Amino acid sequence: MLLFGPYMIFLIVFIMCIVLFVLVTRQNSRIEAIEEEIGHIAMNQDSLIEEVSSVTSSVDELGSAVGAISNELSLVDIGSYENGASKGHARVAWPRKVYLTFDDGPSSNTGKILDILDEYGVKGNFFVVGTENTELRKMYKRIVEEGHALCAHSYSHKYSEIYSSVDAFTEDLDKLYTLLYDETGTEPVAYRFPGGSSNSVSRIPMSEFIKVLDRRGIRYFDWNVVSGDATNPMLPADRIVENSLCDLSEYEEAMILFHDLSNKTSTVEALPEIIEALQESDIPIAVIDDTTMTIQHYINTKSK
Ligand SMILES: [Zn+2]
Known part of the structure; x- marks a missing residue:
């Protein structure tokens, strides 16, 4: 019995160590799972940012498309002429x-x-x-x-x-x-x-x-x-x-x-x-005055 006592204590301590080891291992794998989850979230965040920037560039593209359409609209069709x-x-x-x-x-x-x-x-x-x-x-x-x-x-x-x-x-x-x-x-x-x-x-x-x-x-x-x-x-x-x-x-x-x-x-x-x-086409027909743009051809500046 005297010998059995210390042996039992050792056994109990040993079992407790095993239990603790198992608990720590589980905890570690949980931590790993959480880390992985965080990694996923980060990845999702990156792709979300990417998504947002692609939406932004699409909006920009849409803006320039609208600009181009506006330019087109400022061109007034004044009809066709037989030639x-x-x-x-x-x-x-x-x-x-x-x-x-x-x-x-x-x-x-x-x-x-x-x-x-x-x-x-x-x-x-x-x-x-x-x-x-x-x-x-x-x-x-x-x-x-x-x-x-x-x-x-x-x-x-x-x-x-x-x-x-x-x-x-x-x-x-x-x-x-x-x-x-x-x-x-x-x-x-x-x-x-x-x-x-x-x-x-x-x-x-x-x-x-x-x-x-x-x-x-x-x-x-x-x-x-x-x-x-x-x-x-x-x-x-x-x-x-x-x-x-x-x-x-x-x-x-x-x-x-x-x-x-x-x-x-x-x-x-x-x-x-x-x-x-x-x-x-609402195009003003004007008389020449001080505000008229200079409309001149390229001139010959040399003697023949
Ligand atoms: Zn003339």
Whole structure:
């Protein structure tokens, strides 16, 4: 019994150790399970963050898509225009100004053009030349009185004379400015070089003539849209309409070149449809003033 006592104590302690070991092992595996759970939660959190960021980028993408759609919506469809066999589709951005400019008048068509502009309540820009015809000279005053921009385009419109020297150019300029002042009591609003400032006719650098205008504070304008009415034979009205409208969306301010010459009857014919298309798209038709953007061509600065 005496020997059995310590043995029993040892056995009890041994059993307790085993029980404790089992308990600790279980506890450890629980801790491991919890750690694993925490790991899962962390992973889930990461994927959740990933999910959120992908949703955010989707929202961003959606935002830019909405922006692109808005841009598209700001393009106003102003209809389609027949061009022989092919059909053009003109799209015009808004807002923008359009300047209708008529070169080389006055002519037997000036009155008709003025009547059409009046009918639609819009204003034009007339780059006029000199004339000895007293009836046609009355048109300068009518242009001013009806609120259009009267602009200068040389007296003679003869390239060989105007561009022969700076003196000849200045003389021609003075002659037209004197005539227009005498007829209307006002100075022209702007100048346009015959053939444009980018003409390849002048043997003297165009920059020399521009200096003359600069010294007098005269602004000159070219054009950025061509109606095509300068061609020979005369372009049909539907082609003039199409040419005038199809490129407008490329410019913040568009300056369309027309010609006011007695043989350009299709220009007169095309005008109402052009104005209607612009008005339907709420595009302002403007007169040249101090706020008009500088619309000038690249110029030749070298002598030939
Ligand atoms: Zn001209």
